[in-house]
Amino acid sequence: MPPETARLPLAHALALGALHGPAELVPVSSSAHVELIPRLLGWPSAALPADVRKAFAVALHAGTLAGLLVLVPLPSPGFAVVATAPAAAAGLLLEDPIERRLGGVRATAAGLVAGSALLVAADARGATGRGAAEAGPADALWLGAAQALALWPGLSRLGLTVAAARLRGFDRGAAFALGRQAGLPVVAGATGLKAWRLARRGVDPGLRAPFAAGAGAALAATLAAAPLRRVTSVWPPAAERVALAAVALAGLRRSPR
Incomplete structure (x- = not known):
């Protein structure tokens, strides 16, 4: 590996880990934040080779x-298999x-903005009344398809699964619970x-x-952010995602990379 691959300051690694964990509990896209924020702050980690950044992402995901x-x-084994297969x-x-x-x-x-729009629109249109215990194979397949779409950076796996669950008629709390469970496997x-x-x-x-x-x-x-499990509002994370996208694009225009 070239010498510059070792330029990942310990303080920056700690900060990104502290960001990544809670970001997996809310629909904001942890990967987008870990990728964009070092660029915006001018941290050395933003200049690391792609393979090193991917390796560091593995470490963050393991801890989270x-x-x-x-x-x-x-989730139940059957639900987990169906929800995981498409992704x-x-x-x-x-x-x-x-x-x-x-x-x-x-x-x-673009993924951050599109994911925010999908989440807000699905939350507004989604019917309510279904609880998480009512989820069946068809629901698991919908959530699995949503997780496959979330491979696009910024869309957010949790955001899209919550949107899919809302469109399937689950109330907001159940949608968040199912989205987090579907994401585990x-x-x-x-x-x-x-x-x-x-x-x-x-x-x-x-x-x-x-x-x-x-x-x-x-x-x-992640453990310290446990209270975030009770947060089910979609507007604050949607607004934060759009703001991050706007700042990132503004920074790109000032200093193209």
Whole structure:
């Protein structure tokens, strides 16, 4: 690896871990925030090679997943399989094209705005009355399809699953609960696969400490953010996502990369 790959300050790794964990509990797209905020702040991590940034994302997801497994009830095996299959298939088939074509600031900002619009529109149109316990195979398939669409950076896996659940008639609290449960096996599978790939390649010794710090911060922040599980309003996260997209695009115009 080139020498610059070790330029991930410990303080920045801790800060990004502390951001990533809570962002998985609300529909704001944790990956978009971890990708865009270092660019906006001019942190060295924004200039790291893509493979190093992806490796660091694995560490953050691993820490966050450990916290989510404590906070979020596991879905039933049948629900998990159906809700995971579309995202797993799309990921295996489209991972490389998505990273090549949709990994830039503009595409991520577009995902943030589009995801916000879909979430707000679905919440406004969605009927209410169904509880999480009423979810069946057809509902799981809808949530799985939503998670497959969320491979586009910025759309937010939780945001799209909440939108899908609302359109299926679930009340807002149930939609959030189902969205978080449906996301657990997807996050676990993706993190496990990418961690296996990372283990085969190895990690630069200079990155091990910040990677571990980021994972630990993500775990601690996820657990500390447990009260966010009770938040079911869609407008604040939608507005924050649009604001981040606007700031990111403004920064790109000032300093194109």
